[in-house]
Amino acid sequence: MHPNQDPIIALATPQGVSAIAVVRLSGKGVIGIVNGLFCGSDLTQQASHTIHFGLIKKGDTTIDEVLVSIFIAPHSFTKEDSVEISCHGAPFIVSALIELFVAHGVRIAEPGEFTKRAFLNGRFDLAQAEAVADLIAADSALAHQTALHQMRGGFSSALQELRKALRHFAAMLTLELDFAEEDVEFLDRKELHKLADALIKNLTSLIDSFQLGNVIKQGVAVAIVGKPNVGKSTLLNALLQEERAIVSPIAGTTRDTIEGILHLGGIPFRFVDTAGLRENTSDAIEAIGIERTKAQLKKAFIVLYLVDLSNTTFKQAAADLVRWGLEGLPVLKIGNKIDLAPAAALENFKDYLLIAAQTGSGVAQLKDKLLELVAYKPTDGLATVVINARHYDRLQKSKQALTAVITGLEQKRSNELLVVDINSALYALGEITGEITTEEILGEIFSKFCIGK
Template sequence: MSPTDTIIALATPQGISAIAVIRLSGAESISIVQSCFHGKALSGQPSHTIHFGSIRDGSTIIDEVLVSIFRAPNSFTKEDSIEISCHGSMVIVRQIVKLLLARGARLASPGEFTKRAFLGGRFDLAQAEAVADLINAETDNARQAAMNQMRGGFSQEIQKLRDELVHFASLVELELDFGEEDVEFAKRDDLRKLIMQIKGYLLSLIQSFDEGNVIKNGVPTVIAGRPNAGKSTLLNALLNEERAIVSDIPGTTRDAIEDEMVLEGINFRFIDTAGLRETKDVIEALGIERTRERMKRASLIIYLFDLSQTTIDEIAAEEENVRHLGIPFIKVGNKKDLADPQLVEVLKSHDFIFISASTKDNLQELKDRILSSFHVRTVKAGDVLVTNIRHYQNLSRTNDALDRVLLGLDISQTGDLLAMDIRQALHYLGEITGVITTDDLLENIFSKFCIGK
């Protein structure tokens, strides 16, 4: 595939809709569309104009369409681009795409439009990644965080840090040219002060990742417990719909059932799982093994105890098993209306929440406890949050490199070794915004985008 090819893809979701939008980008996009468009001569039309006409294969009219023209460099990709708005029948979409492929376009790869925008200098790599985050945003907080990043707030902060480091790096490098004269262009006290300032800001960004990750990706929350503890009933009660099958027969749930719910701007992905017990049933045993794997990967576990059938010793043993996972968990005593009052009294001092999932009694207290486990503020315009694991890893590596610079200053390390660690820090910061890239890095990032974006 050549970066000079004219690419084409459906930009709207697959399926029947009122309209569909087919996007082309590349030097030949206008002439390719013109070859089968009946209406105004597109080659003579200015940028950012829309034209009515029909797409025809010879004498056969495929559809009446609107064609939007975006001329380079004033388009998303900074190339000549066309968007065809047609009726949303997949038959029509397929025929138009097939026709334009035959006229010289090729199918776009995932994220290729945004990749071209990045390579063309429309925005940096961090902003390009924010485009995908904005498309996938499921809460207003996630939308605002992605919007802030796409508008360059995060990139500007990273560039500021990098510019300050570049200045000192150049002075240290300059010293190497005068090694025999024992000159010091980069004052070590000033360098230490700068490194400490940069580290202070880096740490605030690194620490923001826990919050940013919750905002972007939500919270995978596993509902676990023994068979018939009421896990499926609780999932249905939380979602306020009959999402999972509820039965008195133990082992009904064989595989995980998932659904999402937004609580005060946080997207929680609740996962109902197979009941934990010893069993000879092969299928149920597979479900139980998957439950244990889900629990290890969860950000939060809601562990249900059936208060109508569980003893205090059994509760203590199950609690210890969950604690060993090292995952935050909430202890929930279900069927409190059927419980022994003495058992409830004992468990009150063990940080339990008591509910009745079948009657939805005390669910609000459980929701409040779930929310209290994750402190997320409302994201406002201009807030800088780290939401991307790649950015978090590069910031952490930058911080480690700066730690090595400080250690070098403490032991009066030579300028060439200081310069090497400063260059490492600059490298990791440059990878965030795309100042430093590799083909593998770009392929990994843009392959995760949807086709047509």
């Protein structure tokens, strides 16, 4: 058990008025403390994971009727004695309860302290603890599944396999050092090279998954750009299937950015309808809108470049791509208003996705293409995906160390130097799971959690 078991308390449900609120306590003696203020069953004589109805009283004054759930160590989230009090959700009642327990020696929990204690008490490793915060913040089906997979140890299992192979690698090289005078080799150098290559391949797979992980966690920013009146607002409305943006035949209707979120395959796509791109506008507000459009281009993961096929030639569309600096950006070229365009004109736009936003024609194909661009298929099984920037950084460091091992093998460096690089790789992976950590790292991680978790 972690030595710091002083009793802590926090509201576990959101602030504000609600039907029910849950106040949680954890630490040494919390069951006895709650029992001293509870009128009902003797909580100290009850079994773990039981719920009891009664009153919480301050002297002769009843604060509230409550349900008290008790969890006896080590069978709790924190692996300490824990209590959860379900009360009515009036802020006054919640404050009165917390103040009462603070007056009886319980202190207010720090952000993430319950989860931090769970980690320190061996409930799960650090990667799993961080997944708790990701699970709470999940705003899409895929983000939820990915965080749950990590919280249940999917990512940690993959890391443990890597660490196991590395430890074996280091042990064999170290053992050879003990028999240096006999010139004994416990592992063939070609086999060591092959093992290092395999480990790097596994690390690379995890590292490469971070792009998708970032998309799952943050969503995909998609900017819809083009000249005025090409149908950007109509396309946004067609994608969201609601009248999110004003549609008008008057050029320059959209003066500012308009956003909408659509979930595709469990991934949130954040579409931004922008002001139409044109030069020499005399409208000061429209000019500001165009500048904001340019700013959105820099933030976008995908740029939907929309062309009006009814009045634009392929040569003009290509020139506009260059004029607005869209070349080199992650651009998906879309030809709109195919229902109004001459059939002969469509032949020139073979590398464009052709749609009619007004009627919805081609919009389903556009959604499929967007999923394809983020390299995710909804039918794929849930594999291990890296969603945490800290994990990504440590995986990179581990890969760098293993690359140095391969260089060392090729240059026939001594076992002592090879073991140093292997240990560096092990250290980086250990920082992810918390097998190697510092108070500074823990403080940085858990400070980002909400109070009560």
